[in-house]
Amino acid sequence: xxxxxxxxxxxxxxxxxxGPDQDLEHPLGLGGPELxxxxxxxxxxxxxxxxxxxxxGLEDEIAARGFEDVGAWILGRNMFGPVRGPWPDESWRGxxxxxxxxxxxxxxxxxxxxAPLAMKGGTVFHxxxxxxxxxxxxxxxxxxxxxxxxxxxxxxxxxxxxxxLIDELHLAISPVVLGQGEHLLGGLDLRALGxxxxxxxAGGRAAAHVFLQRRED
Amino acid sequence: xxxxxxxxxxxxxxxxxxGPDQDLEHPLGLGGPELxxxxxxxxxxxxxxxxxxxxxGLEDEIAARGFEDVGAWILGRNMFGPVRGPWPDESWRGxxxxxxxxxxxxxxxxxxxxAPLAMKGGTVFHxxxxxxxxxxxxxxxxxxxxxxxxxxxxxxxxxxxxxxLIDELHLAISPVVLGQGEHLLGGLDLRALGxxxxxxxAGGRAAAHVFLQRRED
Numbered sequence: 533x534x535x536x537x538x539x540x541x542x543x544x545x546x547x548x549x550x551g552p553d554q555d556l557e558h559p560l561g562l563g564g565p566e567l568x569x570x571x572x573x574x575x576x577x578x579x580x581x582x583x584x585x586x587x588x589g590l591e592d593e594i595a596a597r598g599f600e601d602v603g604a605w606i607l608g609r610n611m612f613g614p615v616r617g618p619w620p621d622e623s624w625r626g627x628x629x630x631x632x633x634x635x636x637x638x639x640x641x642x643x644x645x646x647a648p649l650a651m652k653g654g655t656v657f658h659x660x661x662x663x664x665x666x667x668x669x670x671x672x673x674x675x676x677x678x679x680x681x682x683x684x685x686x687x688x689x690x691x692x693x694x695x696x697l698i699d700e701l702h703l704a705i706s707p708v709v710l711g712q713g714e715h716l717l718g719g720l721d722l723r724a725l726g727x728x729x730x731x732x733x734a735g736g737r738a739a740a741h742v743f744l745q746r747r748e749d
Numbered sequence: 750x751x752x753x754x755x756x757x758x759x760x761x762x763x764x765x766x767x768g769p770d771q772d773l774e775h776p777l778g779l780g781g782p783e784l785x786x787x788x789x790x791x792x793x794x795x796x797x798x799x800x801x802x803x804x805x806g807l808e809d810e811i812a813a814r815g816f817e818d819v820g821a822w823i824l825g826r827n828m829f830g831p832v833r834g835p836w837p838d839e840s841w842r843g844x845x846x847x848x849x850x851x852x853x854x855x856x857x858x859x860x861x862x863x864a865p866l867a868m869k870g871g872t873v874f875h876x877x878x879x880x881x882x883x884x885x886x887x888x889x890x891x892x893x894x895x896x897x898x899x900x901x902x903x904x905x906x907x908x909x910x911x912x913x914l915i916d917e918l919h920l921a922i923s924p925v926v927l928g929q930g931e932h933l934l935g936g937l938d939l940r941a942l943g944x945x946x947x948x949x950x951a952g953g954r955a956a957a958h959v960f961l962q963r964r965e966d
Contacts, residue, residue, distance in 0.1 A: 547764050705956070707949040709944055709961065712938055712940070721928035722763055722926040724928050728926060729956075732924040735949070735951065
């Protein structure tokens with residue numbers, strides 16, 4: 533069966549996956565962009581969003597791995613955009629411009645229905661109001677033999693962890709402290725949920741890359 | 750002025766510095782010993798406590814650094830022993846046998862007075878009932894030009910962090926999840942307290958070693 537994977541999810545040394553005071557100007561919260569200092573220079577990121585060639589090497593390989601064998605994405609609503617509550621209209625089309633970096637169906641968790649949104653390059657945003665398990669079922673169906681990647685953010689990953697639905701979780705531990713923000717693992721007993729560290733890789737710009745897997749029941 | 754340093758303090762990926770259910774048989778709590786899988790094989794540890802020669806290399810150098818230029822230690826009471834409340838007698842003489850690995854004065858934080866305890870090899874345990882600042886003042890006086898090392902445990906480090914008294918904090922991030930236990934940084938805003946990551950070193954058995962410093966006011 534296809535797996536549910538989280539890749540390149542960056543956390544601070546004190547465990548925050550986003551800074552405080554998120555808004556349109558600060559989608560990652562104050563200090564949040566520092567979490568991605570390892571990711572932005574990679575060739576993988578630069579090919580998607582940047583102008584330069586980007587750096588190759590270990591951290592680029594780790595970043596690229598996150599896009600392999602992915603047949604569908606799941607995104608929390610805040611990862612899709614800053615709009616809260618019912619959609620006032622359909623003018624918000626994501627943070628990424630007309631050609632988002634997904635190129636496969638992407639299922640956005642929301643409490644408010646909205647018609648699917650087909651973007652350039654193969655990304656189609658589907659808005660799922662029936663909860664995380666329904667989103668996963670639809671994403672699995674869309675992905676076929678391939679895996680489903682869960683993008684985030686923090687609240688979404690916590691929901692899927694609690695439900696023991698994530699198979700593999702790659703965390704990039706960034707060498708920064710945020711002090712406040714959205715804490716990824718606070719109050720979650722990962723060990724009781726069946727997770728263990730399967731391997732760790734020395735960081736370059738990141739302090740470390742760690743890979744957690746859920747043991748088979 | 751001499752600095753207050755924390756070295757080789759091991760935390761899990763989910764931020765715990767000790768496991769749950771600490772007692773005489775489990776001084777580090779359940780799962781806690783896994784935090785030290787990087788430290789136990791080092792030559793530094795083996796020379797102090799073990800039988801073998803131990804491994805040299807980067808992590809041994811990091812471990813050894815923690816003993817350089819140290820003129821006094823500060824220990825939380827639980828790091829000295831499992832006895833809680835008033836001392837029933839003076840029979841508990843620490844976890845380490847007759848020759849503890851400190852070889853300098855070691856100031857133990859406690860609410861209950863006890864006479865100093867001189868051990869083999871130069872360690873003298875002094876029991877300080879006047880709080881963390883008094884312990885630091887006495888340790889600084891004993892250390893002279895050398896630094897003071899703060900051994901732990903979690904509650905003690907949290908007190909000193911909150912008071913902005915730690916100058917340098919080395920955390921060894923161990924590739925394990927504990928799920929429960931004593932969380933080192935929960936509820937502390939390290940950034941507001943003035944701490945930042947000054948450098949990080951790839952781990953070997955540990956996932957990473959990170960060094961936090963408090964900026965000068």
